[in-house]
Structures are given as structure tokens and as C-alpha cells.
Amino acid sequence: MTESLHVAIIGAGMMGAVHTRAARLAGATVCGIAASSEASAVEASARHAIPRAYRSAVEAIEDRAVDVVHICTPNASHFQLALAALEAGKHVVCEKPLATTERDASALVVAARKSGRVATIPFVYRYHPMVREARALVQDGTVGALQLIHGSYLQDWLLGASDTNWRVDSAQGGASRAFADIGSHWCDLIEWVSGERFASVAAILQTTVARRPTHTARTFSSGSESTDSKSAATEAVVTEDVAGALLRTANGVLATLTISQVSAGRKNRLWFEIDGARASVTFDQEEPERLWVGARDESRLLVRDPSRGSAEQRRLATLPAGHSQGYAQCFEAFVADTYATIRGETCIGLPTFEDGWRSARIVEAVLASSREGHWQAIH
Ligand code: SOE
Helix, strand or coil: CCCCCEEEEECCCHHHHHHHHHHHHCCCEEEEEECCCHHHHHHHHHHCCCCEECCCHHHHHHCCCCCEEEECCCHHHHHHHHHHHHHCCCEEEECCCCCCCHHHHHHHHHHHHHHCCCEECCCHHHHCHHHHHHHHHHHCCCCCCEEEEEEEEECCCCCCCCCCCHHHCHHHHCCCCHHHHHHHHHHHHHHHHHCCCEEEEEEEEECCCCEEEEECCCCCCCCCCCCCCEEEEEEECCCCCEEEEEEEECCCCEEEEEEECCCCCCCCEEEEEEEECCCEEEEECCCCCEEEEECCCCCEEEECCCCCCCHHHHHHCCCCCCCCCCHHHHHHHHHHHHHHHHCCCCCCCCCEHHHHHHHHHHHHHHHHHHHHCCCEECC
16 A cells, blocks of 8 residues: 655635545545644644644645645745745645746746656646546547637626625735636636647726725635625725637637626536537536537437546546536545656646646736737737
8 A cells, every 4th residue: 555645735715625625535644734824724723633733834835744735825825835845845736826927837837847746736627527528529539620619617706796805806816816716727628628729819807896895814814715804995806807708729719718707696607618520519517417519410418427438537437427526526536636646647637837837828818918908829
């Protein structure tokens, strides 16, 4: 039996809990947790039965017992923490976006390459078994030459004028909010499933809720993804609630994308369709057990089934057909693949810091296009 990996979690919010659970299910020992203050680290360590509450993130990174550091803090802290963890010789799992600027994301890729450590980023929707099936259908020619890609990623958790979160604050979340937070998932997924690379973009970002309560949470303490600590005062919102983007791939395929965090009733609806010369494939993250395959004569609904379909669908379908898998299993598979890679195995489609940097380049082109009002190249 291989020895269990030892893990430190930095960040005690919703994502800290998701990472802790996935680390344990993948067989790791969670040694300790750091939060925005020692008191919240103590509280989180008791809540998750984690033996050690670190006094600071630095203490977590310097813990000699730790092999892997999971960074689950607000975006603006990712760069410094990931860099420090790599320099301390740790493997790193860093929440997305990898950094709030393309330059910092690129520096992290350099640091990761130099360290020789495994450095991954949870673009976890790649881990839906039916997403793997969609990719296989593109790769085996079932879909045929690509004609058009379209889709959206819609949420409603910031619909109300009283809703806020650290992500709204550009100092903590970065210059782009909705696009960097969820548009990044869609772009990563499409490039990975279709094999295409976006080469240019024309985008418009808009703020639809002009003022929101001033956010008062400390650096990375919030316990939920929805609204958290806020004051009665309001302030002008500078990050976008909605975005529209036209993209063209290097092979000339057109893609259209709609992003929103203010679409009533849409909770986490990442949806895409890839239309080819022979067939179309459609995936909906809120109905992840199925994949619609459209054809002129006869359309089909494929259902996740560990005994059917592509090798990667079978590998990731850990529950029998009809016993729903979802987001949690995606996250668990991503963390398990990260640890398997640390042990020297090769895992298909593991998103790394290179993918985080790629995403930062797309986000920066989107911001520039919206600001300047014209097409931008994506390098
Ligand atoms: C909030 O918009 C959020 O939690 C994102 O930050 C995640 O990356 C996405 O998977 C779900 O929504």
C-alpha cells in the first residue's frame, strides 16, 4: 500500500470544506487548516475534525509534515500563497482563477515548472463522465467537422441588490468577476472537449446591479458562497454581473457565450452545444447524467453508465447508472487524479497551472475587448 499524502488546507470557507472532503476521500491525511485568523482556523479545525489549526497560511506552507497545499482563499491571495508553497517544495492545488493577472499566472507556471511539483487547478467540470463522453464523440469523428459552438453559464446568487460577496470587490476578486469566476470554466471546458483553441474574442461586460452593500468580511473567512458579511452602507460595483462574448478558434470555428450571475432561477447552469457536420452534442451541468446527441434523422439521449461508452466515461462513472453523480464526484475525481499524478501516474485531462494561465490570458483579452470596444487576439 502506498503511504498516504499529507495535506494542508488554506481557507476555511465553502471551498475549504469541499477540498477537505475530497482530500480525505482520495486517501490523504488532512494535517491542518489555516484561515483568515487563528480563531477561525480553530473553529474550522473543530468543525472538520482536522488535528491542527495553523496560526497563519505561512505556518501551513512551512509545515514539514505536509506534501500538498490546497489554496482555497479569495483570488487576490492565490499568487503569493501558491508561489510560497511551490518554493517550499510542496505540491499545490490552487483554486481558480490561478491569479488575478495574466502576468502573475504566468509567473506561477514558471515556478511550477522549476519546482517539478504537481500544480493543479480545479476546472472540475471536465470530470463529469458525460463531458468525457462528449469529448470522445468529438475525437472519434461522431460529431464531424465543427460548425458552431454555443452556450452559457448562468447563476442567480447575485441577483438581489442586497447580495454581495468578496468576489464583488475587485481588490479581492480581481478586475473580472463573472467572466473570471464562471466564464473561465466554460472556456476551459469547451477548449478541452472540442480540442479547439480560442484565438480571438469580442466581448462586452456589464454591471447590472449598480450598488451593493459594502463587503466587510475579512480576507478569507466567509463560510458560504452566497451572501456573506456586509454593512448597511453600499458602494458602486465595478465588476461585471453579465457578459456576452463572440469567440473564434484558431481553426475559424465561431463560438458564442453568455455569462450571468443575475439570471433568476438559474443556479449553476453551465450549458454547451457543439455542432458538427454529422452530429451535435449538448451538455447541461445541472442535468449531468445525460448527453444529447442530435442528428438529422435520429437524435439520441446518452445516459451515464459505467458499463457503456468511452473508457473515460467508464473510469469516472463510480456509481451505477441511475444513481446520480454530480459536482461532488467531479471534485473528488479531480483531487484523486492530482494525488495519482503526484504518485507518478498519468491521468487524462488533469487541469494544471498551464490551464490556469491559459484561462488568465482569455480573461485578460475579454477585459481588454470590453474596455476598448474591439476584437482582441488571445495568445
Ligand atoms: C461561484 O460562482 C462558484 O462557486 C464558482 O466560484 C465555482 O468555480 C463554480 O464551480 C460554481 O460557482
